[in-house]
Amino acid sequence: MRSKAVIKVENGDTLGAINSLLRGLLERDLVQAVLVPQRLPSGDNIVQTLVSDPSSLQSADPIAPVMPVQSAKLVSSITAGGAPGKVAVVLKSCEWRALVELAKLKQARLDSVLSIGIDCLGTYEVEDFAAMSRQGISPTAHLLPQAREGRLVPSEGFSFRTACQMCEHPAPVGADVRITLFGFDVSEMIGLEGPEELIEALGLSAVDAATEREKVLQELVATRLAVRDQLLDEFRQRVRDLPSLLSEFSTCLRCHNCMVACPICYCKECIFRGPALDHAARQYLTWAERKGSIRMPTDTLLFHLGRLNHMASSCVGCGLCTSACPVGLPVGTVFRAVGQKVQALFEYVPGRSVDDPLPVATFREEELQEVG
Amino acid sequence: MSVFEPKIIAFLCNWCTYAAADLAGTSRVQYPPNVRIIRLMCTGALDPIYVLKALMDGADGVFIGGCHPGDCHYESGNYKARRRVAILKNILEQLGFDQDRVWLRWISASEGKLFADTMTRMVEDIRAKGPNPLMELLGV
Secondary structure, eight states, X not given: OEEEEEEEOSTTOHHHHHHHHHHHHHHTTSOSEEEEEEEOTTSSOEEEEEEOSGGXXXXXXXXXXXXXXXXXXXXXXXXXXXXXXXXXXEEOHHHHHHHHHHHHTTSSOGGGEXXXXXXXXXXXXXXXXXXXXXXXXXXXXXXXXXXXXTOOOOOTTOOOOHHHHTOSOOSOOSOSEEEEOTTSOTTTEEEXXXXXXXXHHTTOOBOOOOOOHHHHHHHHHHHHHHHHHHHHHHHHHHOXXXXXXXXXXXXXXXXXXXXXXXXXXOOSSOTTTSSTTOOOHHHHHHHHHHHSOOOSSSOHHHHHHHHHHHHTTTOOOOOHHHHHOTTOOOHHHHHXXXXXXXXXXXXXXTTSOTTSOOGGGOOOTTSOTTOO | OOOOOOOXXXXXXXXXXXXXXXXXXXXXXXXXXXXXXXXXXXXXXXXXXXXXXXXXXXXXXXXXXXXXXXXOTTSSHHHHHHHHHHHHHXXXXXXTOOGGGEEEEEOOTTOHHHHHHHHHHHHXXXXXXXXXXXXXXXXX
């Protein structure tokens, strides 16, 4: 049985309340360790930490609107071989959804984690987050009061990452435990949803706080969907034939940053990293002589089309590929636009449930007769 | 200017379509010489990246041939290939590349004549479409 509880916030310190909650998990031996972002002493960024000693959990900030790394990948490292104990992992929605995909790809094990999904208020680029902190703005403190109404406005002069502006999943669905912020006056209390036994073990009593949460989320999602449709539409207007496709990717260096940042791209032996697609030195000259000129490095378009073929069905839209791109290519938007139609082929929603089989790992005999 | 001769890369499964190509040969059935065959153990083992690589590097068309549904030597490789090809063609179409340059067909080991006929039709089809437009564009 799942139940709901509220966590009282003392002196308006919402993060303190979350920190105590996570500490409680360790102190009561409910988990062996907690994976959670903590603030750096400098204050200008957060860092993911795997904490086993409750006294080392001082400055948890899973609300911080920044995502330097997709923690689904970290959960994969912690659990892929089967962890000896249970680890609580605090995840934003896209991290949770990426973890669901990784579990289905057999790169992470959910039986050894207590997944704690937390409402996401959006994220900034790492450099913007740092710039705000240097200007004395606390990005977390600025956004927290906005959770109640769900009308999220970034600090003046900054904007959320594009992926976040069009994210239709601000609240994680399906995680073992959920920390809820939307609809709550977070200076007073926040919500907790999870298994009845766990709520009891934490010494909390089941209460269903009356909030406007459902309405707040509906409005937020509607806003996001409008932005998503607009951005994907713009992309489809811009890239509609081969010349515009080539121009879209023309500045790609094939640095592979997008691939490294992607939480779903997991192959240990990647075809783009090995020699499989390399050519003998003279081949490039032969091509150049035959065509007059060729673009170097070669295979940039192949790289993106190849990754789209491999990943588009599972892309959760976290947009870290865009954030990682040194030349500012909107890789994440390409994946969202292309992924939307690929996923629709199989009525698949990445990250929705571990019970939905991966489109490329299953089939139905009677389907796709027209493909030829 | 020389006459355009389409280059077609054919990925054929060892158990059905490759055997059909073999049968076409031993039966002396004629088909155009524009097809370069690559033998695979199963269409389910074909990474779409190789299809893309062929298209990026100058193939005018790519043919993928496997066992009829239900007849896969490995039971379900062709069904999985069908999903991957569906994704590949969907993506190509979305990004403005003519997905009809990629063909997926089921041809069994006994259908040598069908293989030759299919190759003849594909070559004619691609000849009508003209050269792979990427070749012009991938220069500067």
